[in-house]
Amino acid sequence: MKKKNAVMLADTRPALVGTVLLQIQKTNPNLFDEAIIYYVDEIMASDREIMCDIMPCRFVQYVPPLPESLFVKPRFSRFSSLMFCRYEMFSYLTEFETITWLDTDILIQGDLSRLIDFAKISGAALIREDPVNKTAENPDRMRTCFTTKLPDYRMDDYLYCSGTIVFTDKLTVNKDYTRWCYSKTIEWADILSLPDQGVINAAIQAFDIKVTAVSGKTYCCYPALGRDCSGAVIGICTCIILPGAAITRRGRVWAAAAWGLRLSH
Numbered sequence: 001m002k003k004k005n006a007v008m009l010a011d012t013r014p015a016l017v018g019t020v021l022l023q024i025q026k027t028n029p030n031l032f033d034e035a036i037i038y039y040v041d042e043i044m045a046s047d048r049e050i051m052c053d054i055m056p057c058r059f060v061q062y063v064p065p066l067p068e069s070l071f072v073k074p075r076f077s078r079f080s081s082l083m084f085c086r087y088e089m090f091s092y093l094t095e096f097e098t099i100t101w102l103d104t105d106i107l108i109q110g111d112l113s114r115l116i117d118f119a120k121i122s123g124a125a126l127i128r129e130d131p132v133n134k135t136a137e138n139p140d141r142m143r144t145c146f147t148t149k150l151p152d153y154r155m156d157d158y159l160y161c162s163g164t165i166v167f168t169d170k171l172t173v174n175k176d177y178t179r180w181c182y183s184k185t186i187e188w189a190d191i192l193s194l195p196d197q198g199v200i201n202a203a204i205q206a207f208d209i210k211v212t213a214v215s216g217k218t219y220c221c222y223p224a225l226g227r228d229c230s231g232a233v234i235g236i237c238t239c240i241i242l243p244g245a246a247i248t249r250r251g252r253v254w255a256a257a258a259w260g261l262r263l264s265h
Contacts, residue, residue, distance in 0.1 A: 002169070003033040005116060006096040008089060009104060010038035010062070010082040014047045016104040021054040023108040031113055032100070036092065038062045038085040060085075065182050070189050083196040086162060087181040093169045101165040102234075110233035115219060118212040119166035124204075126165055127220050128213035130158040135216030136225060145198030147191045153205055160204060160211065162197040164219050164234065177203060 007024065009017050017037055024032065035057045037043075043059060051057045064084045070076050092099045098116050119125035127133060129140035143155040181199050185192070192198050204211060221232035229235040 002094075003096050005032045005098045005100065006034050006036055006092055007032040007100045007102060008036045008038070008085075008092075009102060010085050011104040012040060012080050012082065013104075014039070014043050014051075018047065018051055018054070020102060020104050020106065020108070021051055021057075023106075024112075025054050027108045027110065028112045031116075033096070034058055036060060036099075038082055038088070040080065040082060060088075066185060070186070073189060075193055076189070076195060079195070083162075084182070084185065086165065086196050086200065087178045089165065089167050090171075090173055090177040093167060093171065093173065096169070098166060098168045101162075103163040103236075105237050107235045107237050108233070109229075109235060112233065115164070115214060115233070116166055116168075118214050119168045120170060122210035122212045123170040123172075124165070124167050124209055124211045125214050126160040126211055127163070127216045128158050128160050128211070129216070130213065133213050133215050133217075135161065135220045135222060142198070142201045145192065145194040145201060146188070147193050150188070150191075150202065153202055157201075157205070159197075160201050160213075161216070161220060162200050164214075165200075171209065175207065177207060180206070 009020055011017050021035060024035075032055065035051070035055055037051065037057055038060050040062055042061075048057070048059060062082060062085050064081045066081070066084065071081065086101055089099045089101060098119060100112070100116065115125055127135060129135065131139050134140070140159040141155065142153070142157050142159050143149065144159060146155070149155050181203055184199050184202060185195060188199070203209065217227065218232055219234045221227055221229035221235045223229045223235060
């Protein structure tokens with residue numbers, strides 16, 4: 001029998017992962033059966049223990065099946081290779097009914113179950129940068145993820161953001177979507193501007209993945225853009241974590257001051 005819901009997190013800084021787990025525990029207890037945590041550099045045993053005390057966790061060391069030469073390219077070198085572990089989400093749909101990706105620069109203020117319910121309508125839920133659901137002042141298009149036009153793709157379609165993603169087992173996965181995404185990352189490496197986001201948008205078109213568009217103001221609210229985020233479920237933080245910070249049982253170094261904070265303009 002499948003487990004119900006999993007959440008997937010990844011960051012080079014374990015403290016940020018721990019902070020998101022604490023937020024989930026506080027705002028959405030029992031929503032997720034397991035947290036699947038991807039990492040590159042080893043996570044200390046003490047940090048793993050703390051994370052597992054918060055909720056059941058699975059740790060996956062990530063070695064992307066991509067050539068190292070990609071990561072010297074200007075647009076690739078700006079990010080951790082962990083951005084590509086989003087591609088692995090599809091593989092968990094044989095084990096879980098739903099898999100949710102959350103970025104780690106967030107403040108969770110409300111119920112995430114509605115986001116999962118939206119995904120169950122079609123098979124997927126993502127924020128779409130259209131005039132209604134946009135996260136910023138202006139809508140955005142898929143073409144911004146590439147430096148040149150891709151033939152056979154609708155580059156002027158509204159962009160789906162890769163910061164918050166929910167996939168459900170309602171998706172008809174009739175091909176190895178994960179392998180396809182890695183393959184296209186290699187093929188398009190010279191023209192990708194926002195690598196993982198561009199490939200995920202292309203996959204949505206290539207496989208006709210049905211997506212329920214969700215509101216950026218609700219699930220990706222930026223107070224730095226002057227928005228009132230007091231009613232948002234997910235707000236985007238501009239906090240900075242110190243390089244040596246670590247999660248602790250009694251004090252959350254990064255979120256100690258912000259833990260009780262509700263975002264507003």
